[in-house]
Amino acid sequence: MHGMTRRQAGALILGLLGGTATARAEVVLTAVQETRFSGLVLRLDLDAPLPFRAFVLADPPRLVVDVADPELRIAGRLAPAGPGPLRAGRIDARWSRLIAPLERPMTVAEAGIDPGGALRIALERASGAELAAAARLAPGPEVLGRIAPPPPAASSLPRIVIDPGHGGIDPGALRGEIAEKDIALATGLELAAQLERTGRYEVALTRRDDRFVLLDDRVRFARASDAALFLSLHTNTVTAGQASGATLYVSSSEASDSESARRARLENGSDSAAGLRPSEVLDDVARTLMDLESRANGTRSRMAAERLVESLSDATGVIRSRPLRAADFQVLRAPEMPSALIELGFLSDAGDRADMVSPAWQRRFSAAIVTGIDEWMTADRAFLALMQR
Ligand SMILES: [Zn+2]
The missing domain is CATH 3.40.630.40 (Zn-dependent exopeptidases)
Structure with missing residues:
Protein backbone atom coordinates (compact mmCIF):
# COMPACT_ATOMS: atom_id res chain seq x y z
CA MET A 1 0.00 0.00 0.00
CA HIS A 2 1.40 3.36 -0.97
CA GLY A 3 2.56 5.43 1.95
CA MET A 4 2.08 2.64 4.42
CA THR A 5 5.48 1.12 5.01
CA ARG A 6 6.06 -1.70 7.43
CA ARG A 7 7.17 -0.15 10.69
CA GLN A 8 7.19 -3.02 13.06
CA ALA A 9 9.83 -1.41 15.27
CA GLY A 10 7.58 1.57 15.83
CA ALA A 11 4.57 -0.58 16.52
CA LEU A 12 2.89 0.21 19.77
CA ILE A 13 0.76 -2.34 21.54
CA LEU A 14 -1.44 -0.30 23.77
CA GLY A 15 -2.76 -2.62 26.41
CA LEU A 16 -4.20 -6.08 26.02
CA LEU A 17 -7.39 -7.66 27.18
CA GLY A 18 -7.12 -10.77 29.28
CA GLY A 19 -7.64 -13.75 27.04
CA THR A 20 -8.69 -17.29 27.76
CA ALA A 21 -6.75 -20.31 26.61
CA THR A 22 -7.37 -21.30 23.04
CA ALA A 23 -5.63 -23.43 20.48
CA ARG A 24 -5.29 -20.43 18.22
CA ALA A 25 -2.99 -17.58 19.19
CA GLU A 26 -4.58 -14.25 19.86
CA VAL A 27 -4.19 -11.68 17.11
CA VAL A 28 -3.27 -8.30 18.51
CA LEU A 29 -4.50 -5.06 17.01
CA THR A 30 -1.63 -2.63 16.90
CA ALA A 31 -1.68 1.13 16.56
CA VAL A 32 1.28 2.31 14.48
CA GLN A 33 2.55 5.90 14.74
CA GLU A 34 2.27 7.57 11.38
CA THR A 35 2.86 11.18 10.37
CA ARG A 36 1.48 11.11 6.85
CA PHE A 37 -2.07 10.79 8.07
CA SER A 38 -3.46 13.02 10.75
CA GLY A 39 -5.07 9.93 12.12
CA LEU A 40 -4.26 6.37 13.06
CA VAL A 41 -2.76 3.43 11.24
CA LEU A 42 -3.80 0.08 12.60
CA ARG A 43 -2.21 -3.23 11.94
CA LEU A 44 -3.54 -6.72 12.44
CA ASP A 45 -1.20 -9.63 11.70
CA LEU A 46 -3.31 -12.48 10.41
CA ASP A 47 -2.02 -15.92 9.40
CA ALA A 48 -3.13 -15.49 5.81
CA PRO A 49 -4.63 -12.84 3.51
CA LEU A 50 -8.21 -13.48 4.57
CA PRO A 51 -11.18 -11.57 3.17
CA PHE A 52 -12.01 -8.60 5.39
CA ARG A 53 -14.15 -5.49 5.53
CA ALA A 54 -13.48 -2.33 7.51
CA PHE A 55 -15.94 0.50 8.12
CA VAL A 56 -16.93 3.13 10.65
CA LEU A 57 -20.11 3.74 12.60
CA ALA A 58 -21.36 6.93 14.26
CA ASP A 59 -23.10 7.54 17.61
CA PRO A 60 -20.61 6.79 19.11
CA PRO A 61 -17.68 6.78 16.66
CA ARG A 62 -16.50 3.19 16.18
CA LEU A 63 -14.29 1.26 13.81
CA VAL A 64 -15.61 -2.15 12.78
CA VAL A 65 -13.36 -4.77 11.17
CA ASP A 66 -14.76 -8.09 9.97
CA VAL A 67 -12.41 -10.95 9.10
CA ALA A 68 -13.55 -14.13 7.37
CA ASP A 69 -12.49 -16.47 10.16
CA PRO A 70 -15.14 -17.29 12.77
CA GLU A 71 -12.53 -18.57 15.26
CA LEU A 72 -10.37 -15.46 15.23
CA ARG A 73 -9.55 -13.96 18.60
CA ILE A 74 -8.52 -10.32 18.58
CA ALA A 75 -7.29 -8.17 21.45
CA GLY A 76 -5.93 -4.67 21.94
CA ARG A 77 -6.88 -1.12 22.71
CA LEU A 78 -6.61 1.89 20.46
CA ALA A 79 -5.43 4.31 23.13
CA PRO A 80 -4.38 3.88 26.74
CA ALA A 81 -7.15 6.13 28.00
CA GLY A 82 -9.49 5.75 25.04
CA PRO A 83 -13.25 5.43 25.23
CA GLY A 84 -13.02 1.78 26.18
CA PRO A 85 -11.55 -1.57 25.26
CA LEU A 86 -12.36 -3.11 21.93
CA ARG A 87 -14.71 -6.04 21.69
CA ALA A 88 -14.30 -8.97 19.37
CA GLY A 89 -16.22 -12.12 18.68
CA ARG A 90 -18.00 -14.27 16.19
CA ILE A 91 -20.73 -12.46 14.30
CA ASP A 92 -21.99 -15.39 12.25
CA ALA A 93 -20.84 -18.77 10.92
CA ARG A 94 -18.26 -17.17 8.63
CA TRP A 95 -17.08 -13.88 10.11
CA SER A 96 -15.43 -12.57 13.25
CA ARG A 97 -15.95 -8.94 14.14
CA LEU A 98 -13.82 -6.42 15.99
CA ILE A 99 -15.39 -3.20 17.31
CA ALA A 100 -13.02 -0.47 18.48
CA PRO A 101 -14.39 2.73 20.04
CA LEU A 102 -12.76 5.85 18.56
CA GLU A 103 -11.93 8.95 20.56
CA ARG A 104 -13.06 11.26 17.77
CA PRO A 105 -14.84 11.04 14.40
CA MET A 106 -12.64 9.27 11.84
CA THR A 107 -13.16 7.56 8.51
CA VAL A 108 -11.33 4.71 6.78
CA ALA A 109 -8.87 6.29 4.32
CA GLU A 110 -7.15 3.11 3.16
CA ALA A 111 -7.31 -0.55 3.99
CA GLY A 112 -5.44 -3.48 2.51
CA ILE A 113 -3.92 -6.84 3.30
CA ASP A 114 -0.57 -8.09 2.05
CA PRO A 115 0.14 -11.67 0.92
CA GLY A 116 1.64 -12.45 4.33
CA GLY A 117 -1.64 -11.58 6.07
CA ALA A 118 -0.71 -8.16 7.51
CA LEU A 119 -3.94 -6.16 7.49
CA ARG A 120 -3.46 -2.40 7.63
CA ILE A 121 -6.17 0.17 8.09
CA ALA A 122 -5.54 3.91 7.90
CA LEU A 123 -8.03 6.11 9.71
CA GLU A 124 -8.30 9.81 8.94
CA ARG A 125 -9.70 12.47 11.19
CA ALA A 126 -13.10 13.54 9.95
CA SER A 127 -15.90 15.91 10.81
CA GLY A 128 -19.05 14.60 12.44
CA ALA A 129 -20.88 15.03 9.12
CA GLU A 130 -18.20 13.08 7.23
CA LEU A 131 -18.39 10.27 9.77
CA ALA A 132 -22.20 10.21 9.53
CA ALA A 133 -21.99 10.02 5.72
CA ALA A 134 -19.46 7.16 5.89
CA ALA A 135 -21.53 5.33 8.51
CA ARG A 136 -24.54 5.34 6.19
CA LEU A 137 -22.51 3.15 3.80
CA ALA A 138 -21.73 0.57 6.49
CA PRO A 139 -23.12 -2.89 5.81
CA GLY A 140 -26.35 -3.65 7.66
CA PRO A 141 -27.86 -6.90 8.95
CA GLU A 142 -28.26 -8.19 5.39
CA VAL A 143 -24.56 -9.16 5.32
CA LEU A 144 -25.03 -11.65 8.14
CA GLY A 145 -25.72 -15.34 8.11
CA ARG A 146 -29.19 -15.73 9.60
CA ILE A 147 -30.36 -18.34 12.08
CA ALA A 148 -32.17 -21.32 10.65
CA PRO A 149 -35.95 -21.35 11.02
CA PRO A 150 -37.35 -23.63 13.72
CA PRO A 151 -37.82 -27.29 12.81
CA PRO A 152 -41.40 -28.36 12.09
CA ALA A 153 -43.38 -29.43 15.14
CA ALA A 154 -42.53 -32.97 16.20
CA SER A 155 -45.70 -33.44 18.23
CA SER A 156 -49.04 -31.85 18.98
CA LEU A 157 -47.69 -30.56 22.30
CA PRO A 158 -47.70 -26.80 22.83
ZN1 LIG B 1 -30.57 -7.91 27.67
Whole structure:
Protein backbone atom coordinates (compact mmCIF):
# COMPACT_ATOMS: atom_id res chain seq x y z
CA MET A 1 0.00 0.00 0.00
CA HIS A 2 1.40 3.36 -0.97
CA GLY A 3 2.56 5.43 1.95
CA MET A 4 2.08 2.64 4.42
CA THR A 5 5.48 1.12 5.01
CA ARG A 6 6.06 -1.70 7.43
CA ARG A 7 7.17 -0.15 10.69
CA GLN A 8 7.19 -3.02 13.06
CA ALA A 9 9.83 -1.41 15.27
CA GLY A 10 7.58 1.57 15.83
CA ALA A 11 4.57 -0.58 16.52
CA LEU A 12 2.89 0.21 19.77
CA ILE A 13 0.76 -2.34 21.54
CA LEU A 14 -1.44 -0.30 23.77
CA GLY A 15 -2.76 -2.62 26.41
CA LEU A 16 -4.20 -6.08 26.02
CA LEU A 17 -7.39 -7.66 27.18
CA GLY A 18 -7.12 -10.77 29.28
CA GLY A 19 -7.64 -13.75 27.04
CA THR A 20 -8.69 -17.29 27.76
CA ALA A 21 -6.75 -20.31 26.61
CA THR A 22 -7.37 -21.30 23.04
CA ALA A 23 -5.63 -23.43 20.48
CA ARG A 24 -5.29 -20.43 18.22
CA ALA A 25 -2.99 -17.58 19.19
CA GLU A 26 -4.58 -14.25 19.86
CA VAL A 27 -4.19 -11.68 17.11
CA VAL A 28 -3.27 -8.30 18.51
CA LEU A 29 -4.50 -5.06 17.01
CA THR A 30 -1.63 -2.63 16.90
CA ALA A 31 -1.68 1.13 16.56
CA VAL A 32 1.28 2.31 14.48
CA GLN A 33 2.55 5.90 14.74
CA GLU A 34 2.27 7.57 11.38
CA THR A 35 2.86 11.18 10.37
CA ARG A 36 1.48 11.11 6.85
CA PHE A 37 -2.07 10.79 8.07
CA SER A 38 -3.46 13.02 10.75
CA GLY A 39 -5.07 9.93 12.12
CA LEU A 40 -4.26 6.37 13.06
CA VAL A 41 -2.76 3.43 11.24
CA LEU A 42 -3.80 0.08 12.60
CA ARG A 43 -2.21 -3.23 11.94
CA LEU A 44 -3.54 -6.72 12.44
CA ASP A 45 -1.20 -9.63 11.70
CA LEU A 46 -3.31 -12.48 10.41
CA ASP A 47 -2.02 -15.92 9.40
CA ALA A 48 -3.13 -15.49 5.81
CA PRO A 49 -4.63 -12.84 3.51
CA LEU A 50 -8.21 -13.48 4.57
CA PRO A 51 -11.18 -11.57 3.17
CA PHE A 52 -12.01 -8.60 5.39
CA ARG A 53 -14.15 -5.49 5.53
CA ALA A 54 -13.48 -2.33 7.51
CA PHE A 55 -15.94 0.50 8.12
CA VAL A 56 -16.93 3.13 10.65
CA LEU A 57 -20.11 3.74 12.60
CA ALA A 58 -21.36 6.93 14.26
CA ASP A 59 -23.10 7.54 17.61
CA PRO A 60 -20.61 6.79 19.11
CA PRO A 61 -17.68 6.78 16.66
CA ARG A 62 -16.50 3.19 16.18
CA LEU A 63 -14.29 1.26 13.81
CA VAL A 64 -15.61 -2.15 12.78
CA VAL A 65 -13.36 -4.77 11.17
CA ASP A 66 -14.76 -8.09 9.97
CA VAL A 67 -12.41 -10.95 9.10
CA ALA A 68 -13.55 -14.13 7.37
CA ASP A 69 -12.49 -16.47 10.16
CA PRO A 70 -15.14 -17.29 12.77
CA GLU A 71 -12.53 -18.57 15.26
CA LEU A 72 -10.37 -15.46 15.23
CA ARG A 73 -9.55 -13.96 18.60
CA ILE A 74 -8.52 -10.32 18.58
CA ALA A 75 -7.29 -8.17 21.45
CA GLY A 76 -5.93 -4.67 21.94
CA ARG A 77 -6.88 -1.12 22.71
CA LEU A 78 -6.61 1.89 20.46
CA ALA A 79 -5.43 4.31 23.13
CA PRO A 80 -4.38 3.88 26.74
CA ALA A 81 -7.15 6.13 28.00
CA GLY A 82 -9.49 5.75 25.04
CA PRO A 83 -13.25 5.43 25.23
CA GLY A 84 -13.02 1.78 26.18
CA PRO A 85 -11.55 -1.57 25.26
CA LEU A 86 -12.36 -3.11 21.93
CA ARG A 87 -14.71 -6.04 21.69
CA ALA A 88 -14.30 -8.97 19.37
CA GLY A 89 -16.22 -12.12 18.68
CA ARG A 90 -18.00 -14.27 16.19
CA ILE A 91 -20.73 -12.46 14.30
CA ASP A 92 -21.99 -15.39 12.25
CA ALA A 93 -20.84 -18.77 10.92
CA ARG A 94 -18.26 -17.17 8.63
CA TRP A 95 -17.08 -13.88 10.11
CA SER A 96 -15.43 -12.57 13.25
CA ARG A 97 -15.95 -8.94 14.14
CA LEU A 98 -13.82 -6.42 15.99
CA ILE A 99 -15.39 -3.20 17.31
CA ALA A 100 -13.02 -0.47 18.48
CA PRO A 101 -14.39 2.73 20.04
CA LEU A 102 -12.76 5.85 18.56
CA GLU A 103 -11.93 8.95 20.56
CA ARG A 104 -13.06 11.26 17.77
CA PRO A 105 -14.84 11.04 14.40
CA MET A 106 -12.64 9.27 11.84
CA THR A 107 -13.16 7.56 8.51
CA VAL A 108 -11.33 4.71 6.78
CA ALA A 109 -8.87 6.29 4.32
CA GLU A 110 -7.15 3.11 3.16
CA ALA A 111 -7.31 -0.55 3.99
CA GLY A 112 -5.44 -3.48 2.51
CA ILE A 113 -3.92 -6.84 3.30
CA ASP A 114 -0.57 -8.09 2.05
CA PRO A 115 0.14 -11.67 0.92
CA GLY A 116 1.64 -12.45 4.33
CA GLY A 117 -1.64 -11.58 6.07
CA ALA A 118 -0.71 -8.16 7.51
CA LEU A 119 -3.94 -6.16 7.49
CA ARG A 120 -3.46 -2.40 7.63
CA ILE A 121 -6.17 0.17 8.09
CA ALA A 122 -5.54 3.91 7.90
CA LEU A 123 -8.03 6.11 9.71
CA GLU A 124 -8.30 9.81 8.94
CA ARG A 125 -9.70 12.47 11.19
CA ALA A 126 -13.10 13.54 9.95
CA SER A 127 -15.90 15.91 10.81
CA GLY A 128 -19.05 14.60 12.44
CA ALA A 129 -20.88 15.03 9.12
CA GLU A 130 -18.20 13.08 7.23
CA LEU A 131 -18.39 10.27 9.77
CA ALA A 132 -22.20 10.21 9.53
CA ALA A 133 -21.99 10.02 5.72
CA ALA A 134 -19.46 7.16 5.89
CA ALA A 135 -21.53 5.33 8.51
CA ARG A 136 -24.54 5.34 6.19
CA LEU A 137 -22.51 3.15 3.80
CA ALA A 138 -21.73 0.57 6.49
CA PRO A 139 -23.12 -2.89 5.81
CA GLY A 140 -26.35 -3.65 7.66
CA PRO A 141 -27.86 -6.90 8.95
CA GLU A 142 -28.26 -8.19 5.39
CA VAL A 143 -24.56 -9.16 5.32
CA LEU A 144 -25.03 -11.65 8.14
CA GLY A 145 -25.72 -15.34 8.11
CA ARG A 146 -29.19 -15.73 9.60
CA ILE A 147 -30.36 -18.34 12.08
CA ALA A 148 -32.17 -21.32 10.65
CA PRO A 149 -35.95 -21.35 11.02
CA PRO A 150 -37.35 -23.63 13.72
CA PRO A 151 -37.82 -27.29 12.81
CA PRO A 152 -41.40 -28.36 12.09
CA ALA A 153 -43.38 -29.43 15.14
CA ALA A 154 -42.53 -32.97 16.20
CA SER A 155 -45.70 -33.44 18.23
CA SER A 156 -49.04 -31.85 18.98
CA LEU A 157 -47.69 -30.56 22.30
CA PRO A 158 -47.70 -26.80 22.83
CA ARG A 159 -44.39 -25.32 21.79
CA ILE A 160 -42.53 -22.93 24.06
CA VAL A 161 -39.88 -20.76 22.38
CA ILE A 162 -37.06 -19.68 24.69
CA ASP A 163 -34.91 -16.77 23.60
CA PRO A 164 -31.64 -16.37 25.54
CA GLY A 165 -30.81 -12.68 25.07
CA HIS A 166 -27.66 -11.32 23.38
CA GLY A 167 -24.76 -13.64 22.42
CA GLY A 168 -21.58 -13.69 20.37
CA ILE A 169 -20.13 -10.22 19.98
CA ASP A 170 -23.04 -8.70 21.93
CA PRO A 171 -22.41 -9.54 25.61
CA GLY A 172 -25.39 -7.55 26.90
CA ALA A 173 -24.73 -6.01 30.30
CA LEU A 174 -21.30 -6.67 31.78
CA ARG A 175 -20.13 -6.72 35.37
CA GLY A 176 -16.48 -7.70 35.67
CA GLU A 177 -16.19 -11.15 34.14
CA ILE A 178 -19.93 -11.76 34.28
CA ALA A 179 -21.85 -11.25 31.04
CA GLU A 180 -25.61 -11.12 30.64
CA LYS A 181 -25.39 -13.34 27.54
CA ASP A 182 -23.89 -16.23 29.55
CA ILE A 183 -26.52 -16.08 32.31
CA ALA A 184 -29.30 -15.89 29.71
CA LEU A 185 -27.93 -18.92 27.84
CA ALA A 186 -27.29 -21.09 30.92
CA THR A 187 -30.75 -20.36 32.33
CA GLY A 188 -32.39 -20.81 28.91
CA LEU A 189 -30.82 -24.25 28.44
CA GLU A 190 -31.82 -25.30 31.97
CA LEU A 191 -35.40 -24.08 31.43
CA ALA A 192 -35.59 -25.91 28.09
CA ALA A 193 -34.39 -29.16 29.68
CA GLN A 194 -36.92 -28.88 32.52
CA LEU A 195 -39.81 -28.10 30.18
CA GLU A 196 -38.93 -31.06 27.95
CA ARG A 197 -38.69 -33.39 30.97
CA THR A 198 -42.33 -32.68 31.86
CA GLY A 199 -43.40 -34.36 28.62
CA ARG A 200 -46.03 -31.64 28.30
CA TYR A 201 -44.18 -29.24 26.03
CA GLU A 202 -42.09 -29.04 22.93
CA VAL A 203 -39.26 -26.49 23.21
CA ALA A 204 -37.37 -24.45 20.63
CA LEU A 205 -34.44 -22.14 21.42
CA THR A 206 -33.34 -19.15 19.33
CA ARG A 207 -29.74 -20.01 20.27
CA ARG A 208 -28.08 -22.94 22.03
CA ASP A 209 -24.55 -21.55 22.08
CA ASP A 210 -22.61 -18.31 22.25
CA ARG A 211 -23.63 -16.71 18.97
CA PHE A 212 -24.98 -13.39 17.83
CA VAL A 213 -28.62 -13.40 16.71
CA LEU A 214 -30.37 -10.38 15.19
CA LEU A 215 -33.37 -9.12 17.16
CA ASP A 216 -35.59 -9.45 14.10
CA ASP A 217 -34.32 -12.99 13.53
CA ARG A 218 -35.47 -13.89 17.04
CA VAL A 219 -38.92 -12.51 16.28
CA ARG A 220 -39.03 -14.22 12.89
CA PHE A 221 -38.02 -17.52 14.51
CA ALA A 222 -40.81 -17.19 17.08
CA ARG A 223 -43.40 -16.32 14.44
CA ALA A 224 -42.38 -19.27 12.26
CA SER A 225 -42.52 -21.67 15.20
CA ASP A 226 -46.24 -21.39 15.86
CA ALA A 227 -45.34 -20.91 19.51
CA ALA A 228 -47.79 -21.24 22.38
CA LEU A 229 -45.55 -18.88 24.35
CA PHE A 230 -42.38 -16.89 23.61
CA LEU A 231 -40.07 -16.08 26.54
CA SER A 232 -37.00 -13.86 26.14
CA LEU A 233 -34.42 -14.08 28.95
CA HIS A 234 -32.26 -11.15 30.06
CA THR A 235 -30.66 -9.60 33.11
CA ASN A 236 -31.36 -6.14 34.42
CA THR A 237 -28.95 -3.50 35.64
CA VAL A 238 -29.11 -0.06 37.24
CA THR A 239 -26.35 2.54 37.24
CA ALA A 240 -27.78 4.55 40.13
CA GLY A 241 -29.68 3.48 43.22
CA GLN A 242 -30.43 -0.09 44.22
CA ALA A 243 -32.78 -2.68 42.83
CA SER A 244 -32.95 -6.45 42.93
CA GLY A 245 -35.16 -9.32 41.88
CA ALA A 246 -36.85 -10.53 38.74
CA THR A 247 -39.04 -8.36 36.49
CA LEU A 248 -41.61 -9.54 33.95
CA TYR A 249 -42.19 -7.38 30.89
CA VAL A 250 -44.99 -7.59 28.37
CA SER A 251 -45.14 -5.74 25.07
CA SER A 252 -46.73 -2.33 24.87
CA SER A 253 -46.13 0.58 22.52
CA GLU A 254 -46.36 2.77 25.62
CA ALA A 255 -44.09 1.96 28.54
CA SER A 256 -45.60 1.47 31.99
CA ASP A 257 -42.93 3.75 33.50
CA SER A 258 -39.81 5.65 32.47
CA GLU A 259 -37.42 2.99 33.77
CA SER A 260 -39.14 0.36 31.60
CA ALA A 261 -38.90 2.65 28.57
CA ARG A 262 -35.16 3.00 29.22
CA ARG A 263 -34.87 -0.77 29.66
CA ALA A 264 -36.51 -1.38 26.26
CA ARG A 265 -34.22 1.19 24.60
CA LEU A 266 -31.18 -0.61 26.03
CA GLU A 267 -32.36 -4.08 25.03
CA ASN A 268 -33.38 -2.82 21.58
CA GLY A 269 -29.77 -1.63 21.09
CA SER A 270 -28.46 -5.20 20.71
CA ASP A 271 -27.98 -5.01 16.93
CA SER A 272 -26.21 -1.67 17.29
CA ALA A 273 -23.94 -3.11 20.01
CA ALA A 274 -22.94 -5.75 17.47
CA GLY A 275 -21.80 -3.03 15.06
CA LEU A 276 -24.82 -3.11 12.78
CA ARG A 277 -26.33 -0.14 11.07
CA PRO A 278 -30.06 -0.19 11.77
CA SER A 279 -31.90 -1.45 8.72
CA GLU A 280 -35.49 -0.57 7.99
CA VAL A 281 -35.56 -3.19 5.23
CA LEU A 282 -35.58 -6.05 7.70
CA ASP A 283 -38.04 -4.45 10.07
CA ASP A 284 -41.07 -6.07 8.49
CA VAL A 285 -42.66 -6.92 11.80
CA ALA A 286 -46.02 -5.28 12.27
CA ARG A 287 -45.81 -3.10 15.35
CA THR A 288 -49.39 -2.31 16.11
CA LEU A 289 -51.71 -4.95 14.78
CA MET A 290 -54.95 -3.82 16.33
CA ASP A 291 -57.04 -6.79 15.36
CA LEU A 292 -58.93 -8.95 17.79
CA GLU A 293 -56.35 -11.72 17.85
CA SER A 294 -53.45 -9.45 18.77
CA ARG A 295 -55.50 -7.79 21.52
CA ALA A 296 -56.44 -11.21 22.86
CA ASN A 297 -52.75 -12.16 22.78
CA GLY A 298 -51.94 -9.02 24.76
CA THR A 299 -54.34 -10.24 27.45
CA ARG A 300 -52.89 -13.77 27.28
CA SER A 301 -49.34 -12.38 27.59
CA ARG A 302 -50.33 -10.42 30.68
CA MET A 303 -51.99 -13.50 32.20
CA ALA A 304 -48.81 -15.51 31.56
CA ALA A 305 -46.65 -12.80 33.12
CA GLU A 306 -48.94 -12.64 36.17
CA ARG A 307 -48.67 -16.41 36.69
CA LEU A 308 -44.89 -16.24 36.32
CA VAL A 309 -44.66 -13.44 38.89
CA GLU A 310 -46.69 -15.57 41.33
CA SER A 311 -44.70 -18.75 40.85
CA LEU A 312 -41.38 -16.90 41.01
CA SER A 313 -42.24 -15.10 44.23
CA ASP A 314 -43.54 -18.34 45.78
CA ALA A 315 -40.49 -20.37 44.78
CA THR A 316 -37.56 -18.01 44.91
CA GLY A 317 -38.80 -14.94 46.75
CA VAL A 318 -36.66 -12.87 44.41
CA ILE A 319 -39.10 -10.58 42.78
CA ARG A 320 -38.76 -6.83 42.67
CA SER A 321 -41.34 -4.28 43.69
CA ARG A 322 -43.81 -3.69 40.83
CA PRO A 323 -42.61 -6.87 39.10
CA LEU A 324 -44.99 -6.72 36.12
CA ARG A 325 -44.20 -3.94 33.67
CA ALA A 326 -44.67 -3.09 30.01
CA ALA A 327 -42.50 -1.52 27.31
CA ASP A 328 -41.86 -1.63 23.57
CA PHE A 329 -39.28 -4.40 23.30
CA GLN A 330 -38.32 -5.28 19.73
CA VAL A 331 -38.22 -9.04 20.49
CA LEU A 332 -41.81 -8.93 21.74
CA ARG A 333 -43.20 -7.52 18.49
CA ALA A 334 -44.88 -10.73 17.39
CA PRO A 335 -48.56 -10.06 17.95
CA GLU A 336 -49.71 -13.53 16.90
CA MET A 337 -48.52 -15.22 20.08
CA PRO A 338 -48.38 -14.55 23.82
CA SER A 339 -44.92 -13.39 24.85
CA ALA A 340 -42.98 -11.96 27.78
CA LEU A 341 -39.47 -10.82 28.54
CA ILE A 342 -37.96 -11.88 31.85
CA GLU A 343 -35.20 -9.87 33.46
CA LEU A 344 -33.91 -12.60 35.79
CA GLY A 345 -32.35 -10.20 38.26
CA PHE A 346 -29.97 -7.26 38.52
CA LEU A 347 -26.34 -7.66 37.49
CA SER A 348 -25.72 -4.46 39.44
CA ASP A 349 -26.82 -6.16 42.69
CA ALA A 350 -24.23 -8.36 44.43
CA GLY A 351 -26.83 -10.79 45.79
CA ASP A 352 -28.62 -11.18 42.45
CA ARG A 353 -25.28 -11.56 40.70
CA ALA A 354 -24.21 -14.41 42.98
CA ASP A 355 -27.62 -16.05 42.47
CA MET A 356 -27.75 -15.74 38.71
CA VAL A 357 -24.37 -17.36 38.05
CA SER A 358 -25.23 -20.29 40.33
CA PRO A 359 -26.51 -23.43 38.56
CA ALA A 360 -28.55 -24.31 41.68
CA TRP A 361 -30.34 -20.95 41.50
CA GLN A 362 -30.84 -21.35 37.74
CA ARG A 363 -32.51 -24.72 38.43
CA ARG A 364 -34.82 -23.23 41.10
CA PHE A 365 -35.66 -20.25 38.90
CA SER A 366 -36.40 -22.50 35.91
CA ALA A 367 -38.56 -24.82 38.04
CA ALA A 368 -40.62 -21.82 39.13
CA ILE A 369 -41.08 -20.76 35.50
CA VAL A 370 -42.24 -24.29 34.58
CA THR A 371 -44.82 -24.11 37.40
CA GLY A 372 -45.96 -20.70 36.18
CA ILE A 373 -46.29 -21.95 32.59
CA ASP A 374 -48.26 -25.02 33.78
CA GLU A 375 -50.70 -22.82 35.69
CA TRP A 376 -50.99 -20.34 32.86
CA MET A 377 -51.70 -23.12 30.34
CA THR A 378 -54.72 -24.22 32.36
CA ALA A 379 -56.01 -20.66 32.66
CA ASP A 380 -55.24 -20.00 29.00
CA ARG A 381 -57.23 -22.99 27.78
CA ALA A 382 -60.24 -21.67 29.70
CA PHE A 383 -59.64 -18.18 28.25
CA LEU A 384 -59.43 -19.51 24.68
CA ALA A 385 -62.58 -21.60 25.17
CA LEU A 386 -64.36 -18.45 26.33
CA MET A 387 -63.11 -16.58 23.25
CA GLN A 388 -64.53 -19.32 20.99
CA ARG A 389 -68.06 -18.86 22.31
ZN1 LIG B 1 -30.57 -7.91 27.67
